Amino acid sequence: MNLWDVKGVPHKGWKCEGVIDVGDGTSSSDEIEYEQCEMCGNEKIRYVHIMKHANYFRELRVGCVCAEKMSGDYENPRKIENALKNKLLRKKNYLRKPWKYNPAKGTYSKKYKGMYITLVRGRYDSWGIYCDKYRLWQVRGQKIKELKAAEALAFELYELCHRRQETMVA
Numbered sequence: 322m323n324l325w326d327v328k329g330v331p332h333k334g335w336k337c338e339g340v341i342d343v344g345d346g347t348s349s350s351d352e353i354e355y356e357q358c359e360m361c362g363n364e365k366i367r368y369v370h371i372m373k374h375a376n377y378f379r380e381l382r383v384g385c386v387c388a389e390k391m392s393g394d395y396e397n398p399r400k401i402e403n404a405l406k407n408k409l410l411r412k413k414n415y416l417r418k419p420w421k422y423n424p425a426k427g428t429y430s431k432k433y434k435g436m437y438i439t440l441v442r443g444r445y446d447s448w449g450i451y452c453d454k455y456r457l458w459q460v461r462g463q464k465i466k467e468l469k470a471a472e473a474l475a476f477e478l479y480e481l482c483h484r485r486q487e488t489m490v491a
């Protein structure tokens with residue numbers, strides 16, 4: 322259905338509550354469960370813009386083109402989407418660099434852009450992540466069980482350290 326045609330659905334004055342990448346955490350594009358734009362029904366979207374309106378009963382998950390029209394903002398939706406795309410490229414690059422396994426310690430580590438990242442096997446079959454002076458052993462109270470999850474989280478931690486360093490230089 323195309324909500325642009327439905328009378329009573331506001332066309333303007335929508336606010337963006339955030340943009341999410343529904344492909345995050347997938348390793349190939351075949352795995353991605355693309356969404357359909359809820360406003361126009363056409364766009365097959367990977368980057369979902371969450372839109373809210375005071376006179377509409379629920380939020381809508383839409384593509385970039387509709388998000389621009391709905392908010393009247395023709396700059397930021399694209400900018401946010403590009404920032405997510407850039408992050409994705411950085412992540413791909415990061416994942417390409419292989420880990421070095423240390424059999425004595427049971428750790429995986431790599432030096433990436435001048436920073437040491439180590440995945441440490443903890444007690445109870447969980448993983449810990451060391452990056453710079455930061456240590457991460459759980460996410461929202463949950464232990465990190467999968468090596469793949471630890472690898473992805475290590476990237477987030479690396480980005481956090483990396484950006485911190487950049488601000489310190491600036």
Ligand SMILES: [Zn+2]
Pocket residue numbers: 358359360361362363364383384386387388
């Ligand atoms: Zn749309």
